Amino acid sequence: MSNFAMKKCIRLLEIEKNRCQSCGMPLQFDPQGGGTETDGSHSACYCSYCYEAGQFKEPELTLDAMQHRVRQLMRNRNNPWYIRAYMAHRVPTLARWRGCKKR
Numbered sequence: 001m002s003n004f005a006m007k008k009c010i011r012l013l014e015i016e017k018n019r020c021q022s023c024g025m026p027l028q029f030d031p032q033g034g035g036t037e038t039d040g041s042h043s044a045c046y047c048s049y050c051y052e053a054g055q056f057k058e059p060e061l062t063l064d065a066m067q068h069r070v071r072q073l074m075r076n077r078n079n080p081w082y083i084r085a086y087m088a089h090r091v092p093t094l095a096r097w098r099g100c101k102k103r
Contacts, residue, residue, distance in 0.1 A: 020047035021095035022056065023070060024087055045095060056096070067091050 018027050020035075025047050027034055035043040035051030043051055050057060067088040074084040091097055 019094070020050055021045045022050035022097075023047060023066060024090055024094055025049070050096075063092060063097050066097070 019025060020027060020030070027047060030047045030049070032048035033042050035046040035048045036053055037043055038054035045051075046056075070091055071084045071088045074087060079087075
């Protein structure tokens with residue numbers, strides 16, 4: 001693998017790990033800088049739309065509902081269908097949903 005390809009792979013991995021582990025939004029776009037933990041510090045894993053004071057804002061939210069929400073938000077932002085499909089497909093791989101059965 002060339003040096004350029006390796007740097008590109010590393011950059012993509014960095015982007016992937018810096019996403020909300022509930023909705024998939026890149027944390028760099030969170031206007032609040034991330035959700036908060038019980039002690040008030042910023043969460044390194046979840047965005048402010050999903051997580052606050054150490055808890056999910058919508059604990060009863062299902063995987064299917066989150067995938068639908070992601071598609072809808074991306075549609076509202078005029079993202080192409082293939083980007084919407086990819087991001088909705090990625091939701092089950094995020095930490096909150098791993099091992100969760102579709103409901």
